Amino acid sequence: MGTKLLSASRRFEAAAASSGSSGGIDVTSGAIAHNKGATYTTLIASTAFDAEAVRLVVMIGTGTADALVDLAVGAALSEQIIVNNALCSRGTQGPVMATLLFPVRIPAGSRLSARSQCTTGARVTSIWAQLISAGSLGPHATERIETLGAATADSGGTSIDPGGTANTKGAWVELSASTSFDYQGFALGIGSQNNGAPGTFAWLVDVGIGGAGSEQVVIPNLILRDRGGISGSHEWFDCPIPGGSRVAGRAQCNGTDATDRLFDIALYGAG
Amino acid sequence: MPWYAVYETTTGKLVSLGTVLAQTLPANLTAKDLGLNKPPDLQMWDEATRAFVPRPAKVLVDRVAEFIADPVLASTWARLTPSQRSILQTRLGEVLGTYRYRRNGDTLIIDQDGN
Numbered sequence: 433m434g435t436k437l438l439s440a441s442r443r444f445e446a447a448a449a450s451s452g453s454s455g456g457i458d459v460t461s462g463a464i465a466h467n468k469g470a471t472y473t474t475l476i477a478s479t480a481f482d483a484e485a486v487r488l489v490v491m492i493g494t495g496t497a498d499a500l501v502d503l504a505v506g507a508a509l510s511e512q513i514i515v516n517n518a519l520c521s522r523g524t525q526g527p528v529m530a531t532l533l534f535p536v537r538i539p540a541g542s543r544l545s546a547r548s549q550c551t552t553g554a555r556v557t558s559i560w561a562q563l564i565s566a567g568s569l570g571p572h573a574t575e576r577i578e579t580l581g582a583a584t585a586d587s588g589g590t591s592i593d594p595g596g597t598a599n600t601k602g603a604w605v606e607l608s609a610s611t612s613f614d615y616q617g618f619a620l621g622i623g624s625q626n627n628g629a630p631g632t633f634a635w636l637v638d639v640g641i642g643g644a645g646s647e648q649v650v651i652p653n654l655i656l657r658d659r660g661g662i663s664g665s666h667e668w669f670d671c672p673i674p675g676g677s678r679v680a681g682r683a684q685c686n687g688t689d690a691t692d693r694l695f696d697i698a699l700y701g702a703g
Numbered sequence: 704m705p706w707y708a709v710y711e712t713t714t715g716k717l718v719s720l721g722t723v724l725a726q727t728l729p730a731n732l733t734a735k736d737l738g739l740n741k742p743p744d745l746q747m748w749d750e751a752t753r754a755f756v757p758r759p760a761k762v763l764v765d766r767v768a769e770f771i772a773d774p775v776l777a778s779t780w781a782r783l784t785p786s787q788r789s790i791l792q793t794r795l796g797e798v799l800g801t802y803r804y805r806r807n808g809d810t811l812i813i814d815q816d817g818n
Contacts (some may be wrong), residue, residue, distance in 0.1 A: 495801065497800060532719055587774070591744045593747060593748075595716075595717070596747075597749075603717040603718055603719055603720055603748065604718065604719040604720065604721070605719075605720050605721070606719075606720060606721030606722060606723070609721070609722045609723045610704065610723070625744075628801060628804065629761075629763055629804050629805060629806050630806075631806055631809075637776075642725065643721075643723050643724050643725035643726060644709045644719035644720070644721040644723060644724050644725060644726035644734070645709040645718060645719055645724060645725040645728045645729055645732045645734070646726075646727075646728075646729065649760060678721065678723040680719065680721060688746060689761070689806070690758050690759050690761075691758070691760075691761040692761070692806065694744065
C-alpha cells in the first residue's frame with residue numbers, strides 16, 4: 433500500500449519563543465498588583481506571514497498567582513489590543529500552561545507584543561505565541577475577540593460556585609448579559625482565584641446561553657482538575673453564539689469546601 | 704441593571720445568578736431582586752433563608768507549628784535553646800515555602816499530590 437501524502441495546508445511560526453531559555457518570552461506585570469505594565473513587551477518584531485490565528489500559551493513564574501494578559505499588534509506606543517485579559521493561574525504545584533486559540537487576522541510584518549497584570553506586582557509571566565496561517569482545517573479568521581467575565585480588580589475571572597452538594601451542578605453565573613456580535617466560537621480561560629492551599633478537586637463545567645432560569649447548554653461537562661493550580665483552560669470551541677446572547681457558566685465539583693470548590697472563568701468570543 | 708437570584712421555589716436551590724431573566728420564568732422558579740450589585744465572592748447562597756450569607760472562612764493549618772508540636776520530636780525540641788528553636792522554625796518555614804500551610808483535613812506529611 434502506498435503512503436498517504438499529507439499536504440501542508442498551514443504555516444506555523446513561533447512568534448514568542450526564547451531559545452536562550454527554551455521557553456517563552458518573559459513579560460513582567462505592572463509594579464502594582466492588579467495593574468497592567470505601562471509598556472508592552474515585544475514578542476516578535478515582525479511576523480513572517482499573514483496569520484489567521486494565534487495560539488497563546490501563558491505561564492506564571494514562581495508562587496501562587498493569577499494573571500491577565502493583553503496581546504497587541506502595532507508599533508511601540510501605538511499598540512492595538514487584539515486579545516484583552518487572557519486569564520491564567522499558578523498554584524503550588526508549579527506553572528500551569530494556559531493555552532488559548534484566537535482566530536484573529538494578523539497581517540505579515542506586524543509587531544506582536546504583550547503586557548500583563550498579576551495578583552502581586554512585578555511578576556514574570558512567560559508567554560509563547562504561535563501564529564497560524566490560513567488552511568483547510570480549524571477556525572476561520574475573525575475580525576475581533578470579545579472578552580467576557582474577566583475581573584481586572586483581582587486579576588481573575590468570574591467566580592463559579594458549584595454549590596455545597598458534591599457532584600451536582602450548581603447555579604449558572606452570568607458572564608455577560610449580551611454578547612456584542614455573533615461569535616464563530618470561543619475559548620475559555622480558567623483561574624484558581626489565587627488559592628495558595630487548594631484541595632485536589634475535579635470539576636465538570638457547562639457553558640450556556642439564555643436568560644436566567646432558561647439557560648441552554650452549548651458546551652457540556654468540560655473537565656477541570658486541580659493539582660495546586662487548576663489546569664484545564666480550553667483552547668477553542670467551534671460553537672457559534674448569536675449576538676445579543678446572555679452567556680453563563682456553571683459547574684459541579686467532587687469537593688464541597690466553601691473556598692476550594694470555587695474557580696474563575698473568562699470567555700473569549702471570536703466573530 | 705439589578706442582579707437577580709433565580710431559585711427553585713420549593714427547595715431554595717439557586718439555579719441562576721444574573722441581570723437578564725428568562726422571558727417567561729418556569730413555574731417552579733422564583734426571581735429575587737438583589738439590587739444593583741452582584742453579591743461578592745465572600746458570600747454564598749443559603750437555600751434555607753433564600754439569601755446570600757457570609758462564606759465560611761477557610762481554615763489553614765501551619766505545618767511549622769505542627770512540626771514543633773509533634774510528640775515524636777518533643778524531647779529533641781526541649782533540648783534546643785530558644786535561639787536554636789527560632790532558627791529552626793524560620794528555616795523550616797522557608798524550606799516548606801508554598802506548602803507551609805495545609806487545608807484542615809490534609810495530613811502533616813505532604814502527599815504526592817502536593818497537599
